[in-house]
Amino acid sequence: MVPANAAVKIPLEMPVVEKRVRNRAATEQAILDAAKRLLAEEGFQNFGINAVARGAGCDKQLIYRYYGGLNGLVEAIGTDLGSWVTDRIPDDTGGMFLLTYGDLxxxxxxxxxxxxxADPLMRRIVAWEVSENSEQVRRLSEARSKALAGWIERMRGSLVPPKGVDAQAVNAMIFAAIQHIVLAAAVSDQCAGLALKNGKDWEKAATALKRIVRGVYG
Amino acid sequence: MVPANAAVKIPLEMPVVEKRVRNRAATEQAILDAAKRLLAEEGFQNFGINAVARGAGCDKQLIYRYYGGLNGLVEAIGTDLGSWVTDRIPDDTGGMFLLTYGDLxxxxxxxxxxxxxADPLMRRIVAWEVSENSEQVRRLSEARSKALAGWIERMRGSLVPPKGVDAQAVNAMIFAAIQHIVLAAAVSDQCAGLALKNGKDWEKAATALKRIVRGVYG
DNA sequence: CCACTCTGTCACCGAGCGGTGAATAACAAG
DNA sequence: CTTGTTATTCACCGCTCGGTGACAGAGTGG
Known part of the structure; x- marks a missing residue:
């Protein structure tokens, strides 16, 4: 018969520990995933080597080995980001005919x-962009804006803005407004006194946005 | 007899030290000034008890004693902020007659x-607002938006927005655009591909902004 | 078997952080 | 001078950070 106290020293919880296998590719991916998850959920404030390693469940040394430190890891995130636009934003016209630049x-x-x-990671990166000017964030910023510009160019087709309007400047304003309002809503559910909690609030915001676009481009 | 190595401990640079006088009010002000300067110049990232104390040239203990810690200090900054609008933005119409809501x-x-x-401190606070949701920043945010709303109300006079336009939503968009474009410019001299370095660039941005406003309000 | 590489872990370093208890120095009142 | 109050500094704590060198073990070739 098995003694009662033998229970404490048997197999030593072998089944629980999820034996870590030797697999560099998988570990690299785990690190990258942890980094993105951490940045998306916690923001850039507490984003660091230790936190990422903790999140990935491995030693931070591996981050240095595989990515050359935080910088390299951020760069890897940036590369990943290149596919953001193509992943998250439809590339077609949604079945509509975009007849005018205003439609577009x-x-x-x-x-x-x-x-x-819909994308917390992207929001955190945008917030990071306007808060700091380190080498890290500049890389991210560049990747993001490049992908975005490409997407717009692709959608634009042969449509041209009306004469007499500085479309680049106006569009920068419009995109700035969108970014800021989404960021503000994400942290405080409002922006400049405008509530942004439920779908109805966002309807109003979207309508206002369309109103602005149409006011400029007809 | 005095040992030779006693020389190292004599007068101890008395004349250099700029004798600190006992003056609580002045010290409190020095702390508050240091805090605002630090926040404006370095941003919220490295904003902490130690840094402020270092900047004010006093011991951090005094910050706890006089302001009850960082929270209290931030609150004091917020109170100061109440007068920002009235200080930095003219309250009159600049000699113009604002005939329509669009003019306004x-x-x-x-x-x-x-x-x-023109105000780096305010910019840092806005960036802080969209990056974090702590109690501290919420206080600041509240003070800022309250002051701003009061200013707008005062300027508005009896002018009313045109029917059929959700002025609150549209105005939120416009202010969001301004805030984001200024923040982006402050860290990277550009926003969404639009250069924002010299006065000429800002002219274009201002024109685009006016174009948007006029597009909605006529 | 050995020797070697590759993946992963551990222990440690110096520095900076927020926070606290006790000492010190200037002034005021008696 | 003595006593007490108030402004200011100092010394220290525990913790986390980024970073590094050494080590352990799995796999691989001879």
Whole structure:
């Protein structure tokens, strides 16, 4: 018969520990995933080597080995980001015919608004961009804006903005408005006194946005 | 007899030390000033008890004693902030007659744009607002938005927005655009591909902004 | 078997952080 | 001078951070 106290020293919880296998590729992926998850959920404030290693369940040394430190890891995130636009934003016209530049910008605005609202990682990166000017964030920023510009170019097709309007400047304003309003909503459910909690609030915001676009581009 | 190595401990640079006088009010002010300067110049990232004390040239203990810690200090900054609007933004119409709501919003946009561009502290606070949701930043945020709302109300006078336009939502968008574009410019001299370095660039941005306002409000 | 590489872990370092208890120095009142 | 109050500094704590060198073990080739 087995003694009662033998229970404490048997197999030593072998089954529980999830034996870590030797697999570099998987570990690298785990680190990258942990980094993205951490950045998305906690923001850039507490984003560091120790936190990522903790999140990935491995030693931080591996981050140095495989990515050359935090910088390299951020760069890897940036590379991943290149596919963000193509993943999250539809590349077609959603079955509509975009006859005018106004049609195009209205649709682009709505797509970008929804995509940004749905992606916490992207939001955190945008917030990071306007808060700091380190080498790290500059890399991220560049990757993001490049992907975005490509997407817009692709959607634009042969449509051209009306004469007499500085489309680049106006569009920068529109995208700035979208980014800021989404960021503000994410942290405080409002922006400049405008509530942004439920779907109805966002309807109003979207309508206002469309109103602005149409006011400029007709 | 005095040992030779006693020389190292004599007068101890008395004359150099700039004798600190006992003056609580002055010290409190020094702390508050240091805090604002530090936040404006370095941003919220490295904003902490130690840094503020170092900047004020006093011991951090005094911050606990006089302000009850960082929270209290931030609150004091918020109180100060109440007077920001009245200090930095003219309260009159600049000699113009604001006949329509469009006139009003155009002028408000320009004033707010210039004021924000000129005030690094305010910019840092806005960036902080969209990056974090701590108790501290919520206090600041509240003070800022309250002051801003009061200013707008005061400027508005009896002018009313045109029917059929959700002015609150549209204005939130406009202010969001201004804030984001100024923040982005402050860290990277550009926003969404639009260069924002010299006065000429800002002219274009301002024109685009006015175009948007006029597009909605006529 | 050995020797070697590759993956992963551990222990440690110096520095900075927020926070606290006790000492010290200037002034005021008696 | 003595006593007490108030402004200011100092010394220290525990913790986390980024970073590094040494080590353990699995796999691989001879």
């Amino acid at each position: 910008m209205e649709r682009l605005s709505m797509l970008f608004l929804d995509a940004l609202r | 919003m155009e002028r408000l946009s320009m004033l707010f744009l210039d004021a924000l561009r």
